[in-house]
Amino acid sequence: MTSKHDQILAYVENLPVGERISVRGIAKNLEVSEGTAYRAIKAAENQGIVSTIERVGTIRIEQKNQGNIEKLTFKELAKVIEGSVLGGKDGLDKTLVKFVIGAMKPDSMDRYVTPDSLMIVGNRKEVQELALRKGAAVLVTGGFDISDDILALADEVAMPVLSTTYDTFTVATMINRVISDQMIRKEILSVGDIYTKLSLTNFLFHTDTVEDYEKKSQETGHSRFPVVNKSMRVLGVVTAKDVIGKAPNQLIEKVMTREINNAKLHMSVASIGHLMIWDGIEMMPVVEDDLRLVGIISRRDIMKAMQMAQRQPQVANTIADQIVEGITDITQDDDEMIFGVNVSPQMVDNVGALSYGVLSEMIVSVARRMLQVQHKRNLIVEQMSLYYFRMIQIESQIEIRPRILEVGRRTAKIDIEVYLDKTIVAKAILDCQLMGKS
Numbered sequence: 493m494t495s496k497h498d499q500i501l502a503y504v505e506n507l508p509v510g511e512r513i514s515v516r517g518i519a520k521n522l523e524v525s526e527g528t529a530y531r532a533i534k535a536a537e538n539q540g541i542v543s544t545i546e547r548v549g550t551i552r553i554e555q556k557n558q559g560n561i562e563k564l565t566f567k568e569l570a571k572v573i574e575g576s577v578l579g580g581k582d583g584l585d586k587t588l589v590k591f592v593i594g595a596m597k598p599d600s601m602d603r604y605v606t607p608d609s610l611m612i613v614g615n616r617k618e619v620q621e622l623a624l625r626k627g628a629a630v631l632v633t634g635g636f637d638i639s640d641d642i643l644a645l646a647d648e649v650a651m652p653v654l655s656t657t658y659d660t661f662t663v664a665t666m667i668n669r670v671i672s673d674q675m676i677r678k679e680i681l682s683v684g685d686i687y688t689k690l691s692l693t694n695f696l697f698h699t700d701t702v703e704d705y706e707k708k709s710q711e712t713g714h715s716r717f718p719v720v721n722k723s724m725r726v727l728g729v730v731t732a733k734d735v736i737g738k739a740p741n742q743l744i745e746k747v748m749t750r751e752i753n754n755a756k757l758h759m760s761v762a763s764i765g766h767l768m769i770w771d772g773i774e775m776m777p778v779v780e781d782d783l784r785l786v787g788i789i790s791r792r793d794i795m796k797a798m799q800m801a802q803r804q805p806q807v808a809n810t811i812a813d814q815i816v817e818g819i820t821d822i823t824q825d826d827d828e829m830i831f832g833v834n835v836s837p838q839m840v841d842n843v844g845a846l847s848y849g850v851l852s853e854m855i856v857s858v859a860r861r862m863l864q865v866q867h868k869r870n871l872i873v874e875q876m877s878l879y880y881f882r883m884i885q886i887e888s889q890i891e892i893r894p895r896i897l898e899v900g901r902r903t904a905k906i907d908i909e910v911y912l913d914k915t916i917v918a919k920a921i922l923d924c925q926l927m928g929k930s
Contacts, residue, residue: 496524500532504552505541511552513542564588564670566629566652569610572670573663575631575656578638580646583629591667592628593660594619602626610667612660617642624649633660683764684757686797687778687789695720695785698727698745702738705730718777718785719748725783728752729775754779755789765794766872766925815839815850816857822891829865831858831892835884846884851910852876854892855920859906862894863926871904871924882917884910890917902926 500518507513518529533550536542544550567584570577577584592604594613601619605611607627613619615636623630624645632638635657646653656663694708695718709715715732728748738747753771755764755778768776768791778787818839823830839850856873863869884890890912897905904926910918 496522496528497532497535500524500529501536501541504533504536507552509552512549513552514550566610566654569631569667569670570652570654573631573654573656573658573666575654577652578646578655579643579653580624580629580649580651582647582650583652586629586651588629588667591631591664592623593664594623598622612663612667614660620653621645624651624653627651629654631656631663633658633663681761681797682757683755683759683761683778683789686761686793687755687757687787688793689787690785693718693785693787696730696744697721698743698748700744701740702735702742702744702747703740705735705744706740716775718788719744720785724785726752726754726777726779726785729777752777754783756781757786761794761797762872764789765791768794815853819854819857819861819892829862829894831861831894833890833892835886835888835890837886840886843883844886846886846888846890848878848880851880851884851918852878852920855908855910855922858892858894859908859922859924862896862906863904863924866896867899867926869904869926871926873922873924874903875923876920878918878920880918882912882915884912884917888912897921899926 500522503518503522504513513533515526515529515533518524518533519526522529533542537544537550542550542552565585565587569575569588570584586608588610589606589608591610591612592601594601594611594616598618602622605623605626605628609623609628610631611619611623611628612631612633613623614632614634617639620630620632620638620642624642627649629652630642630646631654633656635655638653638655643653658666694712694714696705696708698719698721705717708717709732717730718726719728719730720726727745728750729752730744730748734747734749735742753767753773753776755776757778764776767773774791776789777785778789780786818833818836820832821829822832833854835846839846841847855876855878859873860871863871890910892908892910894906894908897907899905902925904922904924906922906924908920908922909916910920
């Protein structure tokens with residue numbers, strides 16, 4: 493039986509968008525206490541079902557989709573700019589390539605307009621027509637009216653005409669932010685970007701024998717294979733270690749390793765690399781949610797991908813990139829490395845002191861730089877203990893001094909001290925996993 497709280501949420505969710513609600517009205521209609529109604533309405537507001545608007549009241553609203561935009565289509569763009577689609581609806585699923593602001597004469601902007609781009613313009617009919625005929629969509633800012641012949645042309649060429657009340661600068665800023673975020677996401681490699689697909693994957697069935705394993709190993713030169721059933725669901729992994737000393741007619745399901753880690757296509761390469769390197773895993777099956785095999789990923793694939801990612805030019809800066817840009821080299825040799833930072837306004841919290849999170853990012857970055865210079869290794873921080881002894885104020889000049897306490901084949905421990913006016917103000921100890929030579 494559902495609770496009164498859930499009944500109220502279901503009732504509110506079924507109301508039409510724009511319907512006004514009140515605590516007293518809900519309590520009366522559903523025969524609950526006003527306290528129960530109030531708590532349920534607050535929960536609905538947290539879930540984005542209703543919104544309280546000043547001088548209007550609490551209104552049932554349409555829930556916003558909070559999912560990430562995988563590709564920026566004109567349909568998604570209309571949501572971002574809170575715009576209306578006036579024509580060319582058949583082209584809404586096309587992907588936005590770039591945007592152009594129509595501030596020049598038509599003859600001058602002709603070469604900048606390309607298919608699947610977006611022309612941001614006001615009430616300039618000649619520019620709107622130029623864009624549509626060149627295969628570009630049109631976004632009219634300022635809420636201006638659009639002529640019927642322009643809308644007819646949009647339907648003819650299947651390119652959207654959008655309208656928004658925002659000004660051109662605001663709209664361009666909003667679009668640029670979305671494109672920037674999307675570029676950053678693209679740079680974060682996922683398993684789906686580098687895995688070996690099923691058509692190229694060698695695997696064994698659980699009903700195969702050790703003799704079948706030996707044949708497969710000789711044919712492919714590999715020693716590790718996923719083991720699947722007839723439905724292609726992964727049951728385990730078999731390696732050379734599992735079959736040593738086993739009879740040729742022994743079933744694979746009797747010798748395979750059952751407790752294994754699986755990867756999924758959406759997982760980041762960094763997270764899978766962390767797991768594979770720490771646990772010494774050389775190959776991992778890639779599966780669907782129902783454990784059906786779709787391919788494999790190897791430790792070699794991970795290392796190659798991460799090294800390539802480090803050499804890629806940065807397309808869009810993350811917050812971490814902006815922090816790292818403020819770190820400069822003061823001393824850099826085999827015995828000692830010292831880094832300097834000027835605490836800028838972007839790095840401080842609401843009381844004007846260096847943010848704890850920013851300091852943490854600086855420390856990790858400095859440790860990574862030192863490992864790359866002195867040992868040609870990359871790292872993943874497994875654990876960090878940070879002691880912030882004294883507040884570091886805005887415009888302070890600080891020095892960060894890293895020192896390797898111990899380094900092995902897979903792990904390292906690093907001591908880092910932060911100085912202000914030759915006085916230690918923070919200290920950190922990092923336990924790291926090493927990612928291999930870069």
